[in-house]
Amino acid sequence: QLHLVESGGGLVQPGGSLRLSCAASGFFxxxxxxxxxxxxxxxxxxxxxxxxxxxxxxxxxxxxxxxxTIDRDSAENKVYLQMNNLEPEDTAVYYCAADVPTVQSMCDxxxxxxxxxxxxxxxxS
Numbered sequence: 001q002l003h004l005v006e007s008g009g010g011l012v013q014p015g016g017s018l019r020l021s022c023a024a025s026g027f028f029x030x031x032x033x034x035x036x037x038x039x040x041x042x043x044x045x046x047x048x049x050x051x052x053x054x055x056x057x058x059x060x061x062x063x064x065x066x067x068x069t070i071d072r073d074s075a076e077n078k079v080y081l082q083m084n085n086l087e088p089e090d091t092a093v094y095y096c097a098a099d100v101p102t103v104q105s106m107c108d109x110x111x112x113x114x115x116x117x118x119x120x121x122x123x124x125s
Contacts, residue, residue: 002027002114004096009119012086018121020081022096029072030055032114033099033106034079036070038092038121045095047107049081053100059107063089086123093118 008020022034035050049070050059058070069082079096095118101111 002032002098004098004114004116006094006096006116006119009094009121011122011124013125014087014123016086016123017082017084018086020083020094020096020119020121022079022081022116024077024079024098027098028074029077029079029098030074033101034070034072035097035107035109035112036079036081036094037097037109037112038090038094039118040092043092045109047109048094050107051079052103052106057103057106061107083121086121088123091121091123093120095119 003025005023012018033053036048037045038048039045049068051070067085071080096116097112098114099112105111
């Protein structure tokens with residue numbers, strides 16, 4: 001059974017950084033696409049950044065491009081999301097998910113069936 005646990009969220013000031021971790025168990029991260037998604041109150045869940053099964057393709061939403069970086073650590077069986085220059089608009093619950101979507105849909109939340117419980121990120125002064 002696929003199991004994902006997010007960690008690393010918290011309260012940070014605008015301009016600050018956080019590194020989110022997605023720890024996988026029951027499967028190897030190299031065998032699945034992993035996506036980071038977020039959901040703020042009253043909004044739909046949206047794709048933030050995703051990495052393909054091969055690891056060769058990484059996608060970023062337009063609102064985080066240049067600020068966030070996704071990386072996969074096979075030895076630790078984890079996927080990380082480094083978030084720099086955070087803005088109040090980045091405040092949300094962040095989720096990681098695993099599945100085998102097409103490259104075209106790998107940042108689409110509906111393409112994923114396996115989700116973690118989420119970690120809260122709050123950007124505020």
